[in-house]
Amino acid sequence: MIPTGKVYLVSGSTDMRKSIDGLSIIVADILDMDPFSESWFIFCNRNRDKLKILFWDTNGFWLYYRRLEKGHFKWPKPDKQGVIHINKQQLSWLLSGLSLNNPKAHHPLYGLEV
Structure with missing residues (x-):
């Protein structure tokens, strides 16, 4: 699925035993x-090898869970506010193992004009 709304990373670590x-x-x-x-609200564990994505869709919650077998x-x-707003491209980078600030x-x- 592709996010239709905003995407937020919940900063810090979250206990992955928590459910919806x-x-x-x-x-x-x-x-x-x-x-x-x-x-979409994205949570990560302390070891940074597990993610959970929570979002509401029409009449129920979705909960995606991703566990890396190798890497982080x-x-x-x-963040002091507890949440970081990212765009869809940054979400793709994060899930691919890249930094949110990909310099390349x-x-x-x-504001371009022809």
Whole structure:
């Protein structure tokens, strides 16, 4: 699936034993965000080898789980706000094992005229 809303990384580490209810409580109570929005919320464990993606779709939650057999995700350092907004391209980089700030990537251009 492709995110239709915003994508947020929940900074720091999360206990991967938490399921939909536990993760949605983190989104609602700790981050003060709406877990029923179109946003994707991505959680990572302390070892940075497991991710969970939580999002609401029409009438129920989706929970994706990814475990790396080798290597680590390039998870950013914790943020004071507890959440980091990323775009779809950065999500793809993260899931591919790349840094969120890929210096070799083409950056979007805005305000161009022909």
